[in-house]
Amino acid sequence: MSRLNKQRGAKPKQENCLVGNKQIIAPGYCRLTLYAPLIAREVYPGQFVEVYMPPEHQPMLPRPFSVYKANQKTGEIVILFEIKGQGTRLITAAEPGATLKLLGPLGHGFPELPSDAVLVAGGMGIAPLVFLASSTDLPRTLIYGAPTVAQLACPSSDLDMPGLTILEATEDGSKGDQGTTVDLLIRCINNVGAVFACGPSPMLQAVKKISDRAAVKAWVSVEERMACGIGACVGCAVATPGGYKRVCKDGPVFAAEEVILSE
Amino acid sequence: MNKKRCQADLESKTNNDYGLTNESSVQPDLRVNLAGIELANPILAASGPFGYGHQYRELFDLSLLGGIIVKGISPEPWEGNPPPRLAETTGGMLNAIGLQNPGLEKFLKEYLPSLRGSGTKIIVNVIGCSVDEYAAVASRLDGVEGIDGLELNISCPNVKAGGIAFGTDPASTGNVVSTVRKQTGLPLLIKLSPNVTDIASIARAAEEAGADGLSLINTLSGMLIDLEKKTPLLGNTFGGLSGPAIMPVALKMVWQVAGAVKIPVLGMGGINSARDALQFIMAGARAVAVGTGLFYNPDLPAEIKEGIADYLQQHRFPDLKSIEKIAQDPKGEE
Ligand SMILES: Cc1cc2nc3c(=O)[nH]c(=O)nc-3n(C[C@H](O)[C@H](O)[C@H](O)COP(=O)(O)OP(=O)(O)OC[C@H]3O[C@@H](n4cnc5c(N)ncnc54)[C@H](O)[C@@H]3O)c2cc1C
């Protein structure tokens, strides 16, 4: 915990990062390695970076991405993202050897994994959970689901970790069980140390309910549109029982009972 | 940036060749007096995007700025609008934060103390739902250590007048300004809304009611619709447009207001470079503020400061006064 607390005090840094390996891992998905030694040294699972757009381009605002992997020794971080709009297209257009400016590490991430944790990833929600899963060798389970196999974009080689059990589900049955991550979670919730989830808001809401009913502690990583990314503008508000909080600074990871999620 | 330096070097060499004094290599004086507040340089952080300065402080030394205008403060905490609060548009962005703030007492207790001694001037943006609320904040802040001035955001809806913003007509502007004026000896800036038919008449009303300076522009009212949900995109339906897209609109309004009043003007709206900032000063602004630009370039204040100094040096202007309003008044006559 002390390690975590120390890292939590880490100040965000602007870093000009060399673009390394770039892979279009499936149509519409990119896995990008960036040389970011300052960020790699301090980032912990659940935190994110803002990637600035190349200057003089549209859009202007930086785009937030969870850190998917970080290697202190090589100084590299990896982000895994869906190519959605102009911003992610521009980032994908950066070739190895080019530089992208990053701001990070940002936000409050996940607490340390206890034994028998279950990680629940819906679609691109896999990104921060891969980093989290890699932070321990304790037995842990990853539930990974999406509507179809095409959206299970994470390369299976990245999920090959000692002690990690993987359960997959697709709504159309094209891979793993037919059904949702929530169906899989219901099946195992009674033998779980804690739940760590990232994905669409309705999935997080279901995870929250199921965990609450089973009296299992749950942590969720939520998304909102961002501008500053550092807690100054209050643009990334999420509703909580005690008023609005900032996803970029108070989150993106919250204790499930701390946030009001849309169904 | 390097290119500019080279140019400056070349120029100073030329001066020596012609046996001219080496004046152009003397650092130009960037100090300005804005409404009675002595600023070390003319670049401020606009109210809102910068919060209360604590976060950007982790990215740069606040003393780099002439001043900080903290996010709007009301007597009691305001919750703000439901999300989504932000949306990006071509050349700009919409925000509908809803003036979320911790309220006056919490600001004084938890936010102000660490800003004292940050080496920059602190101006508090004041918001309210009634004239009394503005007056209450102003009177409480009068004489508080570490506060150098007030900026009244009169774009707030006036609850007693059916929610019409205070700043949309000269009479209600004059009313709120003269009431607040009686409550404070601090330099008093009035932040004008661009969502009006005649900004100069509102500027004059604020001046006559005792304002020491005027800030402009606030955001332009706008909206977007989400095509998937077929509903307004912002939680609040309407939001405020800021960023480079509004720069020419803001520049025109600064020009009009600077031509209509004698008190100094703090210009803002889409400033994205030293070239933009210089245009505002030439249109009549005493100083400039940056908001949205910080989101995509936290180094913007430093770049503007350096760019302005380079420009003055290259064109052999000793200070900012020499170019203030020069485009409206080429001979420098008042
Ligand atoms: C803390 C955080 C971590 C994230 N991590 C990842 C990640 O690891 N991998 C990944 O693929 N994506 C991640 N996202 C989402 C990612 O930031 C957006 O998909 C991206 O900004 C879209 O940019 P764009 O310009 O391509 O698309 P745009 O043209 O901006 O938008 C395309 C669509 O994406 C939606 N969108 C835009 N910005 C956001 C946002 N901030 N959050 C949610 N939806 C948005 C828009 O509403 C629109 O429908 C994360 C978001 C946050 C807040």
Ligand SMILES: Cc1cc2nc3c(=O)[nH]c(=O)nc-3n(C[C@H](O)[C@H](O)[C@H](O)COP(=O)(O)O)c2cc1C
């Ligand atoms: C996210 C955000 C929050 C803002 N909050 C305030 C505020 O609390 N009070 C205020 O007077 N202006 C507020 N503004 C307006 C700015 O101070 C400024 O007038 C406007 O954004 C134009 O400048 P820019 O284009 O450089 O951002 C806000 C603007 C943004 C983008």
Ligand code: FES
């Ligand atoms: S994005 Fe500005 S506070 Fe979160």
